[in-house]
Amino acid sequence: MRSAIVVRNLFFSYGSKPVLNGLCFNIDRGCFFIIIGPNGSGKTTLMNLLCGITKPEKGEIDLLGQPQKKYSRTVLARTVALVPQRIRLDFPFTVQEVVLMGRTPHLGMLGLERSEDLRLARQTMEFTEVHHLAHRTIEQLSGGELQRVSIARAICQQPRIILLDEPTASLDLAHQIRIMDLMERLKQEQGITVVMVSHDINLASMYADCLLMLKQGQIVRTGAPARVITCETIEAVYGCPVLVERSSLDASPKITLIPGKHITKDTHC
């Protein structure tokens, strides 16, 4: 299978502080790829680099077999869409207006939408279950609804690759699973490559075809969840001992944090 994304020797730093230190990895087409790692490990920076918001200091990124540098801004936006941690729009746009903004790379300078764009926006809003909110302004929405609007906007770009930066952070359980299921369907039904940054290891383990674990801008391990999530890697990366079991649901690895009172000398791997 050909790769959706190939990253070679990627370096990035903010000033003198290195953030990404020579990353090399592949993401297969049509794969659900999840990046995990502690805060400050460079996950968000990596996402910004992948979608071309920031330029790498050194190294190459290939998208669908072509160097990212060769893409024009518009074609890049038709190839990769980003769902940021939080979409910030202080002005009272309606849900439909925000979703339609995703059509920008397919439209002219004034972004005047055709009827098929409107149809696509409606379809997408139905897919992410926000169609009933179409004419509400986005400041009236809850966190989960706003995130699904943001996702609908990204899908409207009709990308081949969708990048999501901690889409489930600060959402309650039902909304978390809803968004993960949406991404699973997007992958299954449309063959879109889903790349997600997640802080929730258990959720990541259940959905990911492939995981990548980052620490201080370097890859600790990448591969199937069972290979990446072990009590050794978690303790090495996050600095706390955990219990790794198999989920009774699908045998994916599942971690349990260990409270201080249960930690003995044998607890550590």
Add this chain to the structure above:
Amino acid sequence: MHTRVLKRITSVSALLLIVLLAAGFIGLSVGATDGGLQTVFRFFTDTAPDNPTMETIVWHLRLPRVLTAVLVGAALSVGGLVFQALLRNPLAEPYILGISGGAAVGAIIGILLGLSRFPAVSLFAFVGSMGTLIIILAVSSQQTILKNDSLLLAGVIVNAFCSAGIMFLISLTRVARLHNIMFWLMGDLSTADFQQAVVLAVTTIPCFVVIFWLSHAMNLLLAGREMALSMGLNAQTVIVTLLVVTSFMISSAVCQCGLLGFVGLVIPHILRLLIGPDHRVLVPACLLGGGAYMVICDVLARTIPREGELPTGVVTALIGAPVFIMLLRRTRR
């Protein structure tokens, strides 16, 4: 095809065009001398003029003044709208940010050097406004230009500096010119003539076209530079273009009519409340609405005092400052 947004643009613009025409009609008819109404009517009913003095007043004094007011009001409102979008802050406005002040400093230097009003003084004003804009962006963007307080604070400081600069420059000049400059500084339309209106039209109308062309880009920029980039916008180019074009437009308005404050705050705010935040509709709306608003402010400036008239900037500030305070309270919530 394209129906939804285009329909909104046309219907909103048509409505505001009527408002603008009505304001223009009032602007022509009302003033210190009575009889304007009949003169304006006579023009439309095609009967022979019977009052040559009034003809002159309406068509040679009031008409250029109304045209100037329309263009200046439009430029300041659209300018405010652009700054609000770029800084993602509904309180941004050329006067509050000190950009008008910078243009005034530049213009006064040009005037004191004895240069012609156009294009030399305009060029000085443009340099002044770009200078203050760069200072504001540098001061407030150390972390982020989105922060309300740092942006407003930068504006206050730049404004104070500009006022000091203006007073310093005025103190250098001879007394005879003083009254004129002071009146101009307070925002004055009383000297408007056809030549001035033409200069304004030539300098501002191309700016309006460019800004309208980039109106959808402004929508995207409201979601942040990063998001705009990820949706395929060449954000950097658009931002620089908008800043330069808007500064040019503002400096041109300041050059002709001095400091008219808060127009760029009041009109975009009201229109955003009425028709929503889509800039493709807001840009033409602010253009027409701002024009109408300025004509009415000027009518008030001409008619409120028993004798003589007020600088128009006094009227816009008396209306605008309370709106600003109201807005500030609301954004603090």
